[in-house]
Amino acid sequence: MKSVYIRGNASLYGEVTIQGSKNAALPIMAAALLVPGECVLRNCPRIADVDHMCRILRSIGCRVDRKGRQIRIDASVLKDSRLPEESVTRMRSSIMLMGPLLGRIGEVSLSHPGGCVIGDRPIDLHVKALSRMGAVCRDDGDRLSAVSAGLKGTLVRLAYPSVGATENVIMAAVLADGATWLENCAREPEIGWLCDFLIHCGASIERTGPGRLLIRGKKRLHPCAYSVPADRIVAGTYLCACLAAGGEIFLKGAPAGENDALEKIAEQMGAQVRKTRTGLWARRAGPLRSPGSVATGSFPAFPTDLQSPLLAAMAQAEGESRLQETVFNGRFGVVEELNRMGAGIAVRENTALIPGGRRLTGMRVRAAELRGGAALVIAGLCARGDTLVENRFYVDRGYEDICRDLRMLGACVQDG
Numbered sequence: 054m055k056s057v058y059i060r061g062n063a064s065l066y067g068e069v070t071i072q073g074s075k076n077a078a079l080p081i082m083a084a085a086l087l088v089p090g091e092c093v094l095r096n097c098p099r100i101a102d103v104d105h106m107c108r109i110l111r112s113i114g115c116r117v118d119r120k121g122r123q124i125r126i127d128a129s130v131l132k133d134s135r136l137p138e139e140s141v142t143r144m145r146s147s148i149m150l151m152g153p154l155l156g157r158i159g160e161v162s163l164s165h166p167g168g169c170v171i172g173d174r175p176i177d178l179h180v181k182a183l184s185r186m187g188a189v190c191r192d193d194g195d196r197l198s199a200v201s202a203g204l205k206g207t208l209v210r211l212a213y214p215s216v217g218a219t220e221n222v223i224m225a226a227v228l229a230d231g232a233t234w235l236e237n238c239a240r241e242p243e244i245g246w247l248c249d250f251l252i253h254c255g256a257s258i259e260r261t262g263p264g265r266l267l268i269r270g271k272k273r274l275h276p277c278a279y280s281v282p283a284d285r286i287v288a289g290t291y292l293c294a295c296l297a298a299g300g301e302i303f304l305k306g307a308p309a310g311e312n313d314a315l316e317k318i319a320e321q322m323g324a325q326v327r328k329t330r331t332g333l334w335a336r337r338a339g340p341l342r343s344p345g346s347v348a349t350g351s352f353p354a355f356p357t358d359l360q361s362p363l364l365a366a367m368a369q370a371e372g373e374s375r376l377q378e379t380v381f382n383g384r385f386g387v388v389e390e391l392n393r394m395g396a397g398i399a400v401r402e403n404t405a406l407i408p409g410g411r412r413l414t415g416m417r418v419r420a421a422e423l424r425g426g427a428a429l430v431i432a433g434l435c436a437r438g439d440t441l442v443e444n445r446f447y448v449d450r451g452y453e454d455i456c457r458d459l460r461m462l463g464a465c466v467q468d469g
């Protein structure tokens with residue numbers, strides 16, 4: 054199994070170009086199912102989850118040609134609506150294929166995505182919303198299936214601003230009969246990028262207020278060429294690395310306005326952060342201070358996907374910090390490994406108490422999920438001695454090449 058080998062106790066100096074966004078690319082690839090023709094997607098990140106999505110699209114009849122970061126998806130002829138179990142259970146976000154398949158061919162069936170190490174991953178909001186639009190959903194515990202004789206536009210108000218459920222409703226509504234008013238929807242930037250892609254394909258989507266969209270169903274969409282935006286979570290991960298290890302970095306292409314919450318926390322912790330026309334500059338030279346209490350939440354709050362990377366930085370900061378996880382109910386899994394390195398973090402219900410001021414000790418640690426794995430790499434950068442992060446495949450699900458990127462920032466890391 055591949056690992057990441059890190060020589061610790063060194064600050065970061067350098068520039069890295071931020072890869073395309075995993076959480077924008079996946080829904081946009083799913084949305085290509087709505088288009089009877091070939092869409093050309095550029096700047097797609099070369100990561101495992103995109104590989105899985107390509108396999109799923111091919112398995113239901115799409116022609117998918119991939120050259121580096123460009124992916125051509127031709128969904129002119131769809132042959133199947135049963136999603137392959139192997140890929141669905143490996144990638145939770147396969148659930149977002151329900152909307153486009155119901156919208157395009159009126160049926161879909163997939164194995165139940167199930168939970169994962171960051172907490173429960175129910176799909177009740179997806180099922181409720183699609184049912185309101187006329188889909189008949191059946192869940193026998195293992196497999197989930199849905200059919201529709203033609204989705205109808207209607208008012209859909211989400212009980213929680215779920216990113217995936219928002220994406221499913223948008224993709225179901227763009228070809229539905231009539232208009233859909235979507236309320237209390239997610240406001241993450243990836244929602245905007247998905248809408249932008251669909252508008253480029255001829256969809257009618259209007260933002261009518263914070264968390265409110267009006268989608269007028271069309272008869273047909275047309276192909277387009279589209280560039281996937283930069284990944285705000287990858288950029289945020291490297292900003293956390295600079296906070297923890299110190300130094301001065303430039304994140305080329307970092308998406309402006311998509312990490313404001315983290316940038317504010319970084320400044321509270323003693324870093325200087327500056328947006329430029331081409332990316333984000335950051336420097337942490339003085340002492341790293343605790344930011345006090347931080348809570349994750351739906352955008353524009355501090356994102357849950359950067360919770361573990363920030364934990365690793367907080368462990369170094371002077372003074373006690375508190376990090377409350379309000380989105381997932383099991384996302385402190387990485388604490389155990391951070392504590393083996395000496396972080397001294399205590400978890401009470403959904404809040405981590407970080408004493409701070411700890412010098413972590415490098416050692417062999419094990420990643421158990423994507424963002425926790427990235428947090429262990431950050432911990433290794435500032436630990437005394439060397440660290441080996443095992444189960445690197447978890448990190449490769451979302452980061453094209455975390456060793457390449459961190460070497461661009463001057464870190465001493467190797468593929469273990």
Ligand code: EPZ
Pocket residue numbers: 075076079146173174175176177178179180213214215216217218239241243357358380381382423424451
């Ligand atoms: C997306 O997951 C992202 N994944 C996640 O990123 C991200 O952490 C999450 O949004 C929150 O921002 C992709 O975009 C591929 P949700 P998603 O539906 O859509 C509850 C990463 O590391 N909920 O917004 O699955 C759910 O239990 C990944 O890149 C229901 O209760 O997230 C959770 O508590 C991890 N019922 C909360 O909503 C439902 O039907 C947020 O989930 C659906 C969700």
